Each structure stands twice: as C-alpha cells, then as structure tokens.
Amino acid sequence: MSVDHYENFPVASVLCPPALRPAVVAVYHFARTADDLADEGDAATAERAQALRDYRADLAAVVAGQAPSSRWPQVYGPLAHELYRLQPPLLHDLLDAFEQDLTPPRYRDRAHLLDYCRRSANPVGRLLLGLYGVSDAISLQRSDAICSSLQLINFWQDFSRDGPNGRLYVPHCDLDRHGVSAADVLACRDSPAARALITDLCAWARALMLEGAPLALTLPGRAGWELRLVVQGGLLILDKIAARHHDSLLHRPALRVWDGPRLLWRALTMRAAP
Numbered sequence: 001m002s003v004d005h006y007e008n009f010p011v012a013s014v015l016c017p018p019a020l021r022p023a024v025v026a027v028y029h030f031a032r033t034a035d036d037l038a039d040e041g042d043a044a045t046a047e048r049a050q051a052l053r054d055y056r057a058d059l060a061a062v063v064a065g066q067a068p069s070s071r072w073p074q075v076y077g078p079l080a081h082e083l084y085r086l087q088p089p090l091l092h093d094l095l096d097a098f099e100q101d102l103t104p105p106r107y108r109d110r111a112h113l114l115d116y117c118r119r120s121a122n123p124v125g126r127l128l129l130g131l132y133g134v135s136d137a138i139s140l141q142r143s144d145a146i147c148s149s150l151q152l153i154n155f156w157q158d159f160s161r162d163g164p165n166g167r168l169y170v171p172h173c174d175l176d177r178h179g180v181s182a183a184d185v186l187a188c189r190d191s192p193a194a195r196a197l198i199t200d201l202c203a204w205a206r207a208l209m210l211e212g213a214p215l216a217l218t219l220p221g222r223a224g225w226e227l228r229l230v231v232q233g234g235l236l237i238l239d240k241i242a243a244r245h246h247d248s249l250l251h252r253p254a255l256r257v258w259d260g261p262r263l264l265w266r267a268l269t270m271r272a273a274p
Contacts, residue, residue, distance in 0.1 A: 017222055020131050023082040026075075027127055030059075031094055033075050038098040045102050052102075056095050063088045087130055090123035101167075106182065109173045110204070114148055116169075121151035132223050139219075145212030146231060152205040153234050156198060156241060159249045163188045174200060188249040198246040202238050209234050216270065228267035236263060 016024055037051045058068035058076055062083060068076040079086075097120035107113040125143035129135065155162070155169040162169065163186045170185055178197040185194070209231060216227035233255055240253035255263075 016226065022078065023085050023131055024128070026078040026082045027086065027091075027124075029075050030079055030091060031124075033072060034095060034098045038101050048102055049099065052095060052099050056092070059088070059091055059095070085131055086127060090127050093119040093123045104167055104169075106168060107171045109171045113152075113169060113171050117148040117151045118144070121147040128223075132219065134219065134223075139215055142212040142215035145208045146215065146227070146234075147212075149205045149208035149212065150230070150234050152201070152208065153237050156201050156205060157237055157248055157253050159185065159198075160188055160252050163249075170197070170201065185249070190247060190249045194249055195246040198241070198248055202241055202246065206235065206238050209238075213270075225267065228270050229263055232263050232266040232270065236266070 034052065034055060037055060038048055043051070054069070055072065058072060059079075061068045062076050062080045068080075097116060100116060100119075105112075107116070122144045125147040126140060129139060129143055134140075166186065168182055168186055170180075170182075172182075174197060175182060175185070178193050178200065180191070180193050180197050184191070213231050216224055216231050218224070219227055236255060236259060237253055241248050244251055244253070
C-alpha cells in the first residue's frame, strides 16, 4: 500500500515485522483519509477545511482518551488502539500540511518549502522510527533528510499533475535563477531553461537523499532493508528523470514492476559513501 500524496513511501510491506503492521496501517489510514478530505471529490475549499477541522477534533479526542465522533470509525478505532506507540504531535503536523494544501502558498525559497516537508513528509519517518524504538538525534536527522527528499522527488515527478491543479512547489528563488516563470511551470511549458531548472531541483533532492542514506545501513534487520529499498526507489525516480533529459514537465516517470530486480540489486549492494 502507499499514501498517494507520499507515493514513494511503502506502507506495511512484507518486510515490516508483523507486530508493527497494525500501527503502520493505522497511520496509513489516518493519512490516506486526511488526504482524501483535502484533495478528493468536488467539495468547496471551505467544506474541506471544516472537514479537516472535524478530523483534527476527533484526533484530539482520541489522544485525550475520549470517544471520537462516529464519522471515521475505520480510522480512529485502529488508531486509538495503537496510539500508545505513536507520537500525536507528529499526526497533528501531518494535518497542518493537509490544511496548507487547501490554499498552497507560493514558496519563497528552499527553506520555506522544506518547512512544508517538515510537516508533510518528515513525520512519517519519525513515526516509523518511533515504532522501531529509534530516537537518537543523528537517526532523526537522517530520516528527515530521506523523507524531505522523497517529498521533493514526488514534486519533481508530478509537474504534469500539479500544474493543471494550480499547485506550484518550485521555490521562487529557483525560478528566478533559471529565468522560468511560475506560469511556465503551471502550464508545463518545456524549454531548455525549464530543463536546467529541473536538473538543479533534482540535484537538490539527490543530495538530501544521500545525506540521509546512511540511516538504511545502521537500522537493524527488516527496518534497514526496507529503508534501503525506499532510498533506492527515490534515487531510481531521479535516474529516470535524468534519462529523459529532465523533461518531467511533459512526462511523469514512475517505478514499474520490471524495476524490481534493479531495486533489489541496488539495495543488496548499497554501501556507505566514502
């Protein structure tokens, strides 16, 4: 399974220890449902915002040991059962990001966009590390780098989806540096300048991924092997963008079944950077 908004994150895969799967699936359904409230159907923005407020109120009720509303039993029943293993502030951070998606800002610079990633993606990694009992500062920092990179990679592969919906995640400082307008990106107008921009953005995402990658080599057992696949999956998407000369305004790259052997080989041969 995967959360479409974070589609590069595998959820409850075969590598996840059975004892942890109920908690991972509970987090998945929490995020998946919030994503649907923010992004699916024909509801007006005001209605979506109210639904997310109601959803947050149910989260607060469950955290306080109270009964939530009857609106989302498939979410808050399992979540209440697993909450003792989770960190509620991180769940609230995810809701903050979904609310921001209702009226996304134009991001000034990379720090501004990374603040969004801090709430939209990084909580996923931290929640999973918490389930594995990992809480040291270096591991959390590396997890944040991996998760932010995955979020950025999702943006750079989704230009052809986000543009028609009026969503722009490229920082204005990057647009200005490459002489590309916001309108060009939203309209998916390909050009040498746009490809140079995407090359730069992909290099940023790759550097973040490589910064966090050592975490996959330090986590023990199944957690480490799954994270190797996550890291290599993100890097492979970047490789696919590069193989098409960074034309992702026109073409959306994706992982396919036949990429499996290559991913497994990369995971098996993954080594720490010199």
